[in-house]
């Protein structure tokens with residue numbers, strides 16, 4: 265595990281000058297990922313904000329081999345790259361000592377929704393690859409449409425808050441749980457605000473033999489409607505309110521990390537989810553008195569999911 | 583050469599065994615399934631070096647094939663019908679990325695209604711996808727097309743993926759005597775593959791699949807079109823070179839007894855074989871009938887066809903796919919387009935065999951009879967006829 269001092273000396277593998285918005289969480293995640301290994305990495309990325317802003321022809325921000333294929337197939341595509349690597353190495357067409365890591369990425373739309381099947385298949389087939397979902401809670405690239413990662417109550421362009429509807433009606437899919445259910449060697453949830461926690465998880469993910477999945481919360485100022493300089497704070501509040509837990513599951517054993525580990529010990533430090541929501545324009549309507557019940561309902565569900573996670577931690581370690 | 587009893591799917595799988603691709607990704611669908619099952623046996627018995635990626639869908643199969651090919655592997659997949667439709671999005675991405683993938687397409691009717699039997703609607707649906715499309719008359723040709731396809735796709739002037747089409751069940755499951763080459767001959771013919779800018783050349787990183795807007799997309803499409811155009815000669819060159827190992831030359835099409843023919847049928851795939859049988863029978867009765875069996879639907883040999891069709895008295899184009907709302911089937915519109923300005927020859931269209939509807943010798947004979955009536959009367963009664971349908 266490198267220290268922050270060592271990390272800043274590593275060459276950047278995502279060049280500056282890409283066209284992501286100021287305050288975007290995604291490139292922070294990418295830097296954390298690429299700092300987590302000194303091996304060569306081949307990166308695949310689904311269609312979405314990250315891909316379109318880093319590869320506008322004839323420019324590329326990627327100093328590593330990179331492939332974008334389509335929206336729903338980042339995992340399948342990288343599984344082909346990884347299979348090629350195994351095949352060519354086995355045949356002596358690549359040097360035996362050539363160590364290459366494989367990374368597939370997608371936004372929450374490309375992961376929770378349209379790329380779900382492709383991801384599930386790639387994980388089940390056991391490819392030696394890391395899949396990272398940068399979760400910004402909506403289809404941002406196409407203009408903030410709801411995804412199955414969008415929190416309940418969030419106003420998006422396809423789940424707007426109106427007179428009879430108060431933003432998205434459903435709670436988000438528990439995607440990390442879906443990936444844990446694949447019984448792969450390593451699954452984790454991270455957040456861009458906790459740099460070292462995230463890097464440690466990516467490092468483990470790369471070291472694992474076989475598939476690994478990391479879901480990293482990557483706030484989006486445009487979609488969440490907060491000023492760009494508050495991205496790190498938005499990510500931290502999501503964790504401090506237990507909306508987004510930091511944890512990892514290594515060979516079936518759950519372990520809380522970072523702030524989440526501390527909050528499990530000091531539950532009175534857990535902040536109300538409204539502390540997080542009230543900073544974001546997408547939840548503005550939840551401050552209306554008529555939506556008080558909805559806020560209670562959201563808080564209950566956040567609590568229920570947190571308690572369930574604590575039970576899983578306990579059960580898997582006993 | 584060795585003679586073996588094989589189905590078309592087995593013959594194609596055998597070609598794959600001899601080519602020994604680095605990666606194959608596939609998903610089952612009738613009538614392709616038995617092809618990949620056979621290949622999976624070769625993998626299981628260690629007879630190939632291939633990594634076989636058995637994906638969750640055809641969409642993922644094509645996606646993984648694209649990934650593998652971009653990585654620098656010789657990569658293949660195979661499919662039929664709905665499987666091809668399901669991978670359609672990535673079929674275009676494969677060709678625009680200029681990846682020399684080879685894909686057997688075991689032709690089957692597209693749903694709906696769902697049907698598992700042969701027609702060409704699957705391949706025709708992908709006719710604008712930028713893939714080279716080679717059609718096969720029988721298992722022998724499917725086998726030989728597979729071997730040539732590797733060379734065509736990988737040719738530096740072409741770098742365009744190839745579909746090797748074979749009629750579902752009729753060829754894929756029909757048992758034939760196939761003459762196969764020894765593997766050394768095949769290996770020598772296809773040579774080793776040197777990919778350009780592969781992903782796995784990690785010391786020289788390349789970005790694949792960038793966002794390509796109005797300032798470059800058009801030029802890239804133009805280059806892609808040029809690759810397809812260049813393939814015309816490459817296909818002929820490789821076909822001629824192939825003659826040195828098999829004694830038979832492959833071109834864009836084959837002419838059968840056309841020298842003095844008056845009535846000619848133009849058709850794709852296994853129906854060419856049936857038509858040859860009809861021709862032999864009718865010629866014994868003194869009828870001047872002939873056949874043009876098209877091998878390359880993409881690139882379409884407009885010029886070459888225009889150069890020869892003019893000498894016949896009447897031509898029937900047989901389409902095993904409809905292009906609903908168009909004037910006749912896809913092959914017909916291409917042929918008519920090729921013959922633009924040459925109005926002297928009546929050219930008519932027959933849609934046939936949809937969803938595997940049988941086409942027998944009597945059906946083909948009736949087409950030749952229609953053609954001689956057209957020649958005699960100088961009049962075309964039906965430009966488009968639906969052969970063998972209950973109206």
Ligand SMILES: Cc1ncc(C[n+]2csc(CCOP(=O)(O)OP(=O)(O)O)c2C)c(N)n1
Pocket residue numbers: 310311312313314335336370371372373374375400402403404405406411
């Ligand atoms: C098959 C297909 N459907 C839809 C789209 C349009 N599309 C492109 S990116 C995108 C949203 C991406 O959202 P997400 O995966 O959450 O990533 P983000 O843009 O938020 O980073 C959509 C809907 C597409 N490119 N392909």
